[in-house]
Amino acid sequence: MPIIEVKNLYKSYSRRAVLRDLNLSVEEGDHLYIVGENGTGKSTLIKLLLGLIEPDSGEIVFSKNRKTKIGYLPQQTEIQTDFPASVREVVLSGTLGGKRLPLYTARDKKLARDMMEKLNVSDIERRSFRELSGGQQQRVLLARALCATGGILLLDEPITGLDPVATAEFYRLTEQLHSEGVTIITVSHDVSCAVHYGNKILHLGHGEYFFGSSHEYAHSALGKAMLAGGHCHD
């Protein structure tokens, strides 16, 4: 049974359609990559999945009531950057979701420490978030998303702005989470790596879309055109 099922989804902004009759299903443990040009509705789909915006019609069904524990990495353009908050405060806030008592336990603190370690931001834990570089902020927010996940991770352009080392580390990290059974949905512009690391691909276009396994995608006409010449170095 799929963990997320999207049925006949329509979404438009002031009568301009962005998503039209979208159908897809994500199984537990899938790593779905969403690719496509700018403005084709990738972030819109992520926000619909999170329930941040409402669809015009169609539905999104979550199994097992997992909806309450989703780790989310917003696209970088959408985060306010002049907020005075320390890195530690930001990462720790990821552990709050769905808790009755809004206090950080020793376990939360350890989780936050581990994730900061994983994303190599432990040494800047006391620095102010707004003073970091774009890539550093991205890693901090990724650590926060990892603290929040209860089995589902939605990442909107996680590798945009990361240096090659951090990018490689990101792919290693998601591979590891994938093997641990975490369901991941990643928006990316790197199609060859998406095919390499993801097991499913959603390619959004203006009007039509492709949804299928990455194997099917790589052998479709659209996939071949997108992959021409590109290799995912790992």
Added chain:
Amino acid sequence: MINELLGLFSYPFALRALLVGLLISVCAALLGTSLVLKRFSGLGDGLSHVGFGASALGLAFGVAPLYIAIPAVLLAAFGLLQLNKSGKVKGDAAIAAVSGSALAVGVTAAKLSSGMNVDINNFMFGSIYTLSGRDVLVTAVLCAVVLLLFVVFYNKLFAVTFDESFSSATGIRVSRYNALLSCLTAVTVVIGMRMLGALLISSLLVFPSLTAGRVCRSYRGVILCSLLVSVSAFLIGLIASFAFSTPPGASVVLANLVFFCVFFAVSVVMGRLKTKR
């Protein structure tokens, strides 16, 4: 001088002014951080104008101003929050429209009923020395609620203020916290209006966290620092108003302005030092 001051606070009216002022300063500093950090600081301004309009209407119809001001301001707070969320009208434009209309209603009501008398003047500029024992009680309760909220839900308030989308993705009921915050802000504005007046109360909400934000790098730092700034600025302003017989409300705001300038200068100097190293 010191003796004079102590002598003054032995008068109940001065003591009440001091108590209400300190309590309101605490509330305003805490609630203001959320508004400023969410870039919704205009809300305080809009609400205070609605408070003025409603009070003047109340006066015209012979209803106790507070009884009409509190519901009106609460309503306005929810309305503006909803408008801001739906994104149909930009928050700042909506606030400008609402506060202008409320002011116009208030001034018209005042003119048609009694003219611009002492009461209207008090709504605009406050009357810190005419506070009653009940005002002290109400403010104490409000302050207790605000403090409790910030102590118990401190972490969630941080999460909600820092990133609404992420918070609601992780299952935090963001709209509840927003509603609670604007509700408390509304009550703070109405009570603070009695003290500082409709024209000055909103600066009490905005200044402390704006000041703290110059030098503090963490949320905790901003919260604590703005509390300190807010309370000190009130005390300094009040004492200065005795010493130089300046209007109390304006003196408090000016003290806040001085704090802001000092903190701003410090942040510039700190920035310079950092880049030199």
